[in-house]
Amino acid sequence: MANISSAKMILRYYPYTIALKHTFAISNNVRTTNPAMLVELEYENIVGYGEASMPPYLGETQETAAKFLSGINLEQFKNPFELETILSYVDAAAPGNQAAKAAIDIAFHDLIGKLLNKSWVDIWGYNRENTPFTSFTIGIDTPEIVEAKVKEAAEYKILKIKLGSELDKEIVETIIKVTDRPLIGDVNQGWNDKHYAIEMIEWCAENGFKLIEQPMPKEQLDDIAWLTERSSIPIFADESVQRLSDIVKINGAFDGINVKLMKSTGLREAKKMLELAKNLGLRLMLGCMTETSCAISAASHLAPLVEWADLDGALLIENDKFSGTTIQNGKIVIQDKPGIGVKKLF
Amino acid sequence: MANISSAKMILRYYPYTIALKHTFAISNNVRTTNPAMLVELEYENIVGYGEASMPPYLGETQETAAKFLSGINLEQFKNPFELETILSYVDAAAPGNQAAKAAIDIAFHDLIGKLLNKSWVDIWGYNRENTPFTSFTIGIDTPEIVEAKVKEAAEYKILKIKLGSELDKEIVETIIKVTDRPLIGDVNQGWNDKHYAIEMIEWCAENGFKLIEQPMPKEQLDDIAWLTERSSIPIFADESVQRLSDIVKINGAFDGINVKLMKSTGLREAKKMLELAKNLGLRLMLGCMTETSCAISAASHLAPLVEWADLDGALLIENDKFSGTTIQNGKIVIQDKPGIGVKKLF
Numbered sequence: 001m002a003n004i005s006s007a008k009m010i011l012r013y014y015p016y017t018i019a020l021k022h023t024f025a026i027s028n029n030v031r032t033t034n035p036a037m038l039v040e041l042e043y044e045n046i047v048g049y050g051e052a053s054m055p056p057y058l059g060e061t062q063e064t065a066a067k068f069l070s071g072i073n074l075e076q077f078k079n080p081f082e083l084e085t086i087l088s089y090v091d092a093a094a095p096g097n098q099a100a101k102a103a104i105d106i107a108f109h110d111l112i113g114k115l116l117n118k119s120w121v122d123i124w125g126y127n128r129e130n131t132p133f134t135s136f137t138i139g140i141d142t143p144e145i146v147e148a149k150v151k152e153a154a155e156y157k158i159l160k161i162k163l164g165s166e167l168d169k170e171i172v173e174t175i176i177k178v179t180d181r182p183l184i185g186d187v188n189q190g191w192n193d194k195h196y197a198i199e200m201i202e203w204c205a206e207n208g209f210k211l212i213e214q215p216m217p218k219e220q221l222d223d224i225a226w227l228t229e230r231s232s233i234p235i236f237a238d239e240s241v242q243r244l245s246d247i248v249k250i251n252g253a254f255d256g257i258n259v260k261l262m263k264s265t266g267l268r269e270a271k272k273m274l275e276l277a278k279n280l281g282l283r284l285m286l287g288c289m290t291e292t293s294c295a296i297s298a299a300s301h302l303a304p305l306v307e308w309a310d311l312d313g314a315l316l317i318e319n320d321k322f323s324g325t326t327i328q329n330g331k332i333v334i335q336d337k338p339g340i341g342v343k344k345l346f
Numbered sequence: 347m348a349n350i351s352s353a354k355m356i357l358r359y360y361p362y363t364i365a366l367k368h369t370f371a372i373s374n375n376v377r378t379t380n381p382a383m384l385v386e387l388e389y390e391n392i393v394g395y396g397e398a399s400m401p402p403y404l405g406e407t408q409e410t411a412a413k414f415l416s417g418i419n420l421e422q423f424k425n426p427f428e429l430e431t432i433l434s435y436v437d438a439a440a441p442g443n444q445a446a447k448a449a450i451d452i453a454f455h456d457l458i459g460k461l462l463n464k465s466w467v468d469i470w471g472y473n474r475e476n477t478p479f480t481s482f483t484i485g486i487d488t489p490e491i492v493e494a495k496v497k498e499a500a501e502y503k504i505l506k507i508k509l510g511s512e513l514d515k516e517i518v519e520t521i522i523k524v525t526d527r528p529l530i531g532d533v534n535q536g537w538n539d540k541h542y543a544i545e546m547i548e549w550c551a552e553n554g555f556k557l558i559e560q561p562m563p564k565e566q567l568d569d570i571a572w573l574t575e576r577s578s579i580p581i582f583a584d585e586s587v588q589r590l591s592d593i594v595k596i597n598g599a600f601d602g603i604n605v606k607l608m609k610s611t612g613l614r615e616a617k618k619m620l621e622l623a624k625n626l627g628l629r630l631m632l633g634c635m636t637e638t639s640c641a642i643s644a645a646s647h648l649a650p651l652v653e654w655a656d657l658d659g660a661l662l663i664e665n666d667k668f669s670g671t672t673i674q675n676g677k678i679v680i681q682d683k684p685g686i687g688v689k690k691l692f
Binding site (some may be wrong): 079081082083084085087112116117118122123124125126127130244247248268272275276279280304 | 425427428429430431433458462463464468469470471472473476590593594614618621622625626650
């Protein structure tokens with residue numbers, strides 16, 4: 001008879017409100033806090049940590065996450081290593097809930113890595129030295145505050161500029177007065193007219209921008225394809241791509257994609273998305289929401305796969321619940337610790 | 347200062363001639379032995395096993411493998427977990443040599459799994475219960491021998507029939523007289539005319555065949571696409587797809603692909619191929635050459651990913667150098683042992 005372990009997987013979760021260092025604005029939202037749900041998965045006295053970060057404009061809340069997580073029954077599974085089966089069950093438990101699903105996925109990865117006594121960058125066979133520099137995000141703000149933020153961000157080699165408001169040119173002109181670092185423009189669907197968009201893109205290209213993310217609403221895929229065909233810098237998808245199944249649909253309309261754990265339902269699908277996109281000739285970016293070092297550290301294990309990383313989420317918050325992956329002179333540094341490599345601080 | 351291990355990876359290899367139980371014929375080749383090269387990768391007193399199987403019609407020999415392996419310098423690497431970097435180096439060392447490259451890849455997977463004390467089916471997060479039945483291959487032979495082989499193969503739930511000779515109908519009629527098991531037809535590029543091919547495919551479909559592999563030469567991709575459009579059973583690529591980069595090229599011309607470690611350069615690329623093909627809507631088969639239980643066991647860890655498996659390579663040989671994955675009542679049974687789960691027998 002097989003030696004069947006009687007150990008159980010126990011899932012716990014609690015809401016956590018992330019406090020931002022600065023008021024943060026993008027094209028359609030302004031905020032000073034960000035709701036999260038932290039997850040702990042215990043098995044054989046080992047705890048794996050996970051996190052759902054839920055910016056309000058994405059539709060999930062601490063209430064929806066609690067409801068989703070309370071419905072997950074892990075007692076039916078005996079072996080945490082059967083991740084494909086377990087995460088398929090979690091995904092099928094309810095539609096949407098990507099951040100809550102990501103929290104479970106991250107906790108499983110942390111647990112499994114600890115059971116293997118290895119970090120995921122090793123288990124996946126990547127080289128931890130091959131991480132890119134992260135970009136650092138400058139929100140939409142007054143010229144004075146933007147200028148102050150750019151100076152504060154001296155350590156970061158690439159700046160991500162939030163565009164998509166009537167302040168676009170003013171913000172960019174403020175920035176290029178104080179720095180010549182490469183810029184990424186994140187429009188968050190903020191431009192509605194393709195002729196205006198291509199004009200802005202070319203103006204950005206002339207002013208140090210290396211790529212533009214999601215210039216137009218995801219519903220306007222034909223317009224975006226029109227832009228991609230004409231743009232002299234790469235156009236990346238963000239809101240247009242949530243899950244693995246979206247990639248084949250947008251192929252051709254974009255030059256690259258930005259993969260985020262809170263959209264992809266976690267690491268397992270994010271890795272599949274990055275590999276599929278790469279094999280289809282798309283360029284790769286790894287992004288984040290405002291997150292603690294739990295979700296940021298998790299994502300960082302995929303950083304050796306990508307050309308562009310935007311993993312500054314934990315740098316922008318003042319009550320980080322975890323230590324883990326750090327940014328040193330702008331470069332992503334993954335801890336050589338088992339799992340996702342985090343420590344709970346308080 | 348970082349604690350840098352001074353352990354070295356040591357690669358050893360020796361030729362091994364696989365003896366077949368029966369003379370084996372496919373559409374363009376007949377043989378009683380098959381040349382292999384066995385590899386041992388030692389690190390910190392742990393040995394990982396690998397194998398190159400080199401059917402003569404694929405162009406590699408024990409000599410070419412020895413030459414390739416002798417040129418590989420692993421001393422430049424300190425950490426066997428940096429598999430993406432190491433295998434990229436191995437792949438770039440010389441073109442071709444897919445089986446020799448697979449031997450290294452398999453040995454690394456065996457070593458790493460042993461260092462993690464886990465089998466790859468677990469590390470990859472699959473469920474070891476989810477393996478399919480393997481098909482069992484019946485070569486081209488006289489009706490008497492074919493009939494005897496089918497009876498001997500009573501344990502196997504699916505038979506793979508080698509087609510592509512003028513004996514096709516005679517062989518199939520012999521088989522369906524003695525069994526009503528589902529059949530797979532492997533033509534190995536043996537049909538040259540698309541009108542003859544579609545006629546044969548439909549005749550096969552009426553006689554219990556569930557799919558047809560590589561009906562025509564890989565150079566005739568347009569003809570194959572023409573067949574796939576018309577065929578009432580799925581058409582799978584074998585010779586048309588060797589490596590990851592081939593999949594995007596054949597998409598549309600086939601319904602599915604057969605991935606083999608000796609074509610793909612091993613497990614790492616085979617997994618990428620299966621995932622890419624799946625995401626492009628292709629159906630999946632995992633195949634093999636005549637191989638010992640070393641390479642067969644390695645491949646079996648990917649079996650939970652596929653609909654069809656043809657991992658009978660070790661069943662057809664009489665001097666298996668390894669024990670490992672077995673076939674029980676036709677089903678693939680992966681050992682719950684670290685790495686690829688094999689034991690060297692002598």
